[in-house]
Amino acid sequence: EAQVTQNPRYLITVTGKKLTVTCSQNMNHEYMSWYRQDPGLGLRQIYYSMNVEVTDKGDVPEGYKVSRKEKRNFPLILESPSPNQTSLYFCASSLLQGGGEQYFGPGTRLTVT
Amino acid sequence: RKEVEQDPGPFNVPEGATVAFNCTYSNSASQSFFWYRQDCRKEPKLLMSVYSSGNEDGRFTAQLNRASQYISLLIRDSKLSDSATYLCGPRDNFNKFYFGSGTKLNVKP
Numbered sequence: 001e002a003q004v005t006q007n008p009r010y011l012i013t014v015t016g017k018k019l020t021v022t023c024s025q026n027m028n029h030e031y032m033s034w035y036r037q038d039p040g041l042g043l044r045q046i047y048y049s050m051n052v053e054v055t056d057k058g059d060v061p062e063g064y065k066v067s068r069k070e071k072r073n074f075p076l077i078l079e080s081p082s083p084n085q086t087s088l089y090f091c092a093s094s095l096l097q098g099g100g101e102q103y104f105g106p107g108t109r110l111t112v113t
Numbered sequence: 114r115k116e117v118e119q120d121p122g123p124f125n126v127p128e129g130a131t132v133a134f135n136c137t138y139s140n141s142a143s144q145s146f147f148w149y150r151q152d153c154r155k156e157p158k159l160l161m162s163v164y165s166s167g168n169e170d171g172r173f174t175a176q177l178n179r180a181s182q183y184i185s186l187l188i189r190d191s192k193l194s195d196s197a198t199y200l201c202g203p204r205d206n207f208n209k210f211y212f213g214s215g216t217k218l219n220v221k222p
Contacts, residue, residue: 031208040121042214043157043200050208090156100145100204104156 002027006091006105013081014113021076021108023091031094032074033058033102034066036087043090049074050096081112116140119201119213127221130191134216136201137183143203143211146184148175151198151215160199161186191220 004025013019025032033048035058045058049068063085065077074093078085088109092102118137126132138146145164149157161168163184167176174187184203188195198215205211 033210035212040214043202043212045210048210088154094210096208100208101147101159101162102202102210104158107154107156109154 002103004091004093004103004105006089006108008108009106010109012111012113015082016080019078019081019110021078021089021091021110023074023076023105024072025074025091025093025103026072027093027095027103028071029093029103030071030096031100031102032068033092033094034064034074034076035090035092036060036085037090038087046076046089081110083112086110086112115213116211117201117203117213119199119216121214121216123217123219125219125221126191128191128193130220131187131189132191132218133185133187134199134201134218135183135185136213136216137181138201138203138211139182140203140205140211141182142205142207143182144206145204146175146177147202147204148173148184148186149200149202151200153198157200188218191218193220193222196220 034046035043047066049055091105094102148160150160151157172189200215201213
């Protein structure tokens, strides 16, 4: 089954404790992206990647890091989480050719206390 | 100014009604346009793609007006199961994706 998976789905952590949210897709998509979704603000792009070893900042990259060492994986790293990073996070992937529609993972609900 | 603007709603309509949402975008380089459906606390799921003037899939019709920079989504014969938030999302020719904040639809019996 074609899908985007994220782990963990739910995470409660404390300020400053490094964490990683994994994202994996099995559709051989070149493009992968991370978004956060907050009430009233919609989906905001954090980082995106057009291919292996190619990453770029989105609209709200501060406090986040990413890496793209393999085509299928695109982990999101919070080196020192803060309460304002409490949010719902979605990973998405897309082909660059063709339609370009994005497929989203199930989401990770992060709470930083 | 936001890249993508949507009326947040909520749109409260009875079953069987026809409802239309608009989405305006500011980036004239937008090439492809997408409507996603998002249920509460779930991931957005692709509803329709629009590449030229419009697209139709059953009860759903999307239309694109490049001159005025907006796309619309029309839902005919609304079902209770159509209740969700509908996100508009253009993609520009640099492969940058944008999203509106979504329009909430409540279909009532």
